Amino acid sequence: MTHEFLRVAAGVPRLKPADYLHNADQIIAMMRKASKRGVDIIAFPHMAIMGSTCGDLRFDQRYNEGVTLGLAGVLALTRSLPIVGIVGVPLRVGDCIREAAVVFQSGRILGAVVNGGLGERFPTTNVQIAGVPFNVGSDLRFRCKTFTFAVTLGDDLFRPVSTSAQCAAEGASVLFHLDAMPTQVGRHDALRDVVREHSRRCIAGLVYVSAGHGESSTDHFFDGEAFIADRGRIVAESEPFSADEQLLISEVDLAALSHDRFRSPYFTGRNPFAPQAQRSLLDTIPFEVHTDDSPLRRTIPPHPFVPEDATARDRRCRETFRIQSHALAERLRHIGLRRAVIGISGGLDSTLALMVTVAAFDLLKLPREGIIGVTMPGFGTSDRTHDNALALMASEGITLREISIRAACEQHFRDIGHDGSPDTTYENVQARERTQILMDLANMEGALVVGTGDLSELALGWCTFNGDHMSMYGVNAGVPKTLVGAVVRWLARRTKHPETRRALTDIADTPISPELLPPSPDGAHTQQTERTLGPYELHDFFLYRFMRFGDSPRRLLFLAEQAFGGRYTRVELLGVLRTFLRRFFAQQFKRNCMPDGPAIGSISLSPRGAWTMPSDASSALWLCAVEEMEKAMKEGEK
Structure with missing residues (x-):
């Protein structure tokens, strides 16, 4: 983080369905690249460890063993990196397989956010992977000294009342959304509008990342949509139909974001989510980010009153x-x-x-x-x-x-x-x-x-x-x-x-x-x-x-x-x-x-x-x- 600009990334690796070794290697390599470029937090697509198109294989015992081995490999080989990673996995919680986003840093799992479904809240519980315990729930938030981030999955952004918006109302200033949406005609522009408008309404930074090349093309094609938005402005977006992996990096202006929220009556405590904001403190997980004076990757317009275009x-x-x-x-x-x-x-x-x-x-x-x-x-x-x-x-x-x-x-x-x-x-x-x-x-x-x-x-x-x-x-x-x-x-x-x-x-x-x-x-x-x-x-x-x-x-x-x-x-x-x-x-x-x-x-x-x-x-x-x-x-x- 530099001068209250949080450097975030969306990583779209070229995956192979059900090949945890290949996929873990891709994720590790991209995290190393991102860390060298000063990224603080990087998000990967929904179910990225094994791929999102494995279908009913996710209920197979051997498949779940591969998930555990792949995640353990990622943790072990990123232990020396300060970067926070977010990766989608199928996670066994009790007798159920839940779609989840595992948040980790320096080889340690901070927590896992599960997809609670429409109107469903999944209470925080404790699980283990490879003998390592961590919290799992739908209400987890991740708190640094200066900001809080939240993670959502699947179709949440497209719901009339989204969990992501509720997270913002409860204080999360940066939102990460992991998806696996197949490509259709006209979907890119529609998705771009959704991401931009959601970040504007929530007065938040939003990182959206979806599955890309390498996923199965049996019934659909995935072109790796990724966007980084800051309070209604798209500051970085992926190149559609790129056959290569894509590492999208930009910054979220936390100081400007806080300033806008201070001036908004909705974010000054007088909102219907205030009781939940107090409750969610119990599910808040601390972490740290490093600071430096490195140059920004995003463009700062020299003439803010006069557009360049x-x-x-x-x-x-x-x-x-x-x-x-x-x-x-x-x-x-x-x-x-x-x-x-x-x-x-x-x-x-x-x-x-x-x-x-x-x-x-x-x-x-x-x-x-x-x-x-x-x-x-x-x-x-x-x-x-x-x-x-x-x-x-x-x-x-x-x-x-x-x-x-x-x-x-x-x-x-x-x-x-x-x-x-x-x-x-x-x-x-x-x-x-x-x-x-x-x-x-x-x-x-x-x-x-x-x-x-x-x-x-x-x-x-x-x-x-x-x-x-x-x-x-x-x-x-x-x-x-x-x-x-x-x-x-x-x-x-x-x-x-x-x-x-x-x-x-x-x-x-x-x-x-x-x-x-x-x-x-x-x-x-x-x-x-x-x-x-x-x-x-x-x-x-x-x-x-x-x-x-x-x-x-x-x-x-x-x-x-x-x-x-x-x-x-x-x-x-x-x-x-x-x-x-x-x-x-x-x-x-x-x-x-x-x-x-x-x-x-x-x-x-x-x-x-x-x-x-x-x-x-x-x-x-x-x-x-x-x-x-x-x-x-x-x-x-x-």
């Missing part, structure tokens, strides 16, 4: 834009206004807000002339952004207004005794002057001021308090910067207007800047946001992991290194992480009075229930962790 990305952009435009249309409909005012700078955020407003007016069948786009050039406005703003407004057919803020700002500098030198006051005067113009113009026109600030800026407080921080409805408040850029590019690809496409494409390619400081003598920007704050892709990554899963600074660094694969040094990552944490805590006062705006995804900073936090919360605990990592890094370099 083109089809999924287009769908995300379309849904985002629809939520924004329909939310704004509903707000205009509710308050009865037929006009809107929006400041257009030629940057990403105001561009997206304008396109959302146009779509909202089209939905309401209102004339686009009712949208008053105002460009307000100031001391740092570049020709590129100014020209793009004018071109976009003209192409979309809205009412265009240009109001320079230079004279008003210079007068204000004189009024307050400021010498006009570039500093924080110099920048904020411009932002507040623009907001005043928009608000006063909206009052005069009977219009709604549409806000343009995005989720990333709200997280970092990268806005002027009571300046661009304020509007009458913030359509971008739930959209992070990386997604804003993706949506603008998506709009550029789908528009039918060449001038709109040209403007949107160039705006997306323009470096992000508030353009509040004068340009250099050669006309170049002297103020680029990402040079000051660090890359937005890093801030959005930290924002997502911090808010969605409550990751600690140490995990944030580890996951960023995994996600970005060497694109940034550890020094750069820690620098941006420090900036993110410092600003996120310090700027809460701005978020506590932010205007209304629609949530887009699972991350929202609205103080009205989405994210509650005192403005004076201390960041010392988190920044101290960053300092410790920086100190450790420097000491390691000596």
Whole structure:
């Protein structure tokens, strides 16, 4: 286990029916491979010691002797391995042969879970194999310091009320399911959906493994289906119809899983399985897993708000834009206004807000002339952004207004005794002057001021308090910067207007800047946001992991290194992480009075229930962790 990621595996060996020597050798070899790769727990298919297609042979005495010999061989030859193994066997319990999953580690049987059948509970009892006693029952759970896992068999996942779901409700966070399901047309997709949805509903990790090549093809064919799912996401899956053995390895994010359960009312003790949860403590078997700092095998998306897959990305952009435009249309409909005012700078955020407003007016069948786009050039406005703003407004057919803020700002500098030198006051005067113009113009026109600030800026407080921080409805408040850029590019690809496409494409390619400081003598920007704050892709990554899963600074660094694969040094990552944490805590006062705006995804900073936090919360605990990592890094370099 590394950084609270549990490494799990599904092993699909190439078996021979009733040949325990061959099958045991296959299982042992796969366990050795998995252990070398740092796997903590590996599961094999249902009845893997002898094969699942032996039929009535399982009642034969010699057959059962083979089961005992095969299992004893596996235990003996994996004694030196720390890995936990789960293998399906037919097990004699009293006078009955029960389908079971034997759980073992370092040559010792921890326990065996039997298939109790629909609605049947098999009480825990003690049996022996080769003179070794262990517990057998349908209610066994296996407990480590940080998590509990449970094992189910057969058709359990397909039952209306599954034992697996009950195990999750009672506290098991990782579920293993051993099966022997033959292949049929369409079954792969159906099974994949079942596994994914079951892990989502149970807020659990799920390892599913079924019998594969080598099983008898007398009446069926088995292609070795195997999946590893984590809270509704398939993180690894087997290759259908592979003639070779398959060793599927990935990780379950235990920290994220626990975080999701903490926030779910169903897993906070108020659920109908609470009495069973107390009872099941009697059937809980302890075990240990080793920890290390090895790299993850699963992919950590570097851009969690923007899918890598083109089809999924287009769908995300379309849904985002629809939520924004329909939310704004509903707000205009509710308050009865037929006009809107929006400041257009030629940057990403105001561009997206304008396109959302146009779509909202089209939905309401209102004339686009009712949208008053105002460009307000100031001391740092570049020709590129100014020209793009004018071109976009003209192409979309809205009412265009240009109001320079230079004279008003210079007068204000004189009024307050400021010498006009570039500093924080110099920048904020411009932002507040623009907001005043928009608000006063909206009052005069009977219009709604549409806000343009995005989720990333709200997280970092990268806005002027009571300046661009304020509007009458913030359509971008739930959209992070990386997604804003993706949506603008998506709009550029789908528009039918060449001038709109040209403007949107160039705006997306323009470096992000508030353009509040004068340009250099050669006309170049002297103020680029990402040079000051660090890359937005890093801030959005930290924002997502911090808010969605409550990751600690140490995990944030580890996951960023995994996600970005060497694109940034550890020094750069820690620098941006420090900036993110410092600003996120310090700027809460701005978020506590932010205007209304629609949530887009699972991350929202609205103080009205989405994210509650005192403005004076201390960041010392988190920044101290960053300092410790920086100190450790420097000491390691000596």
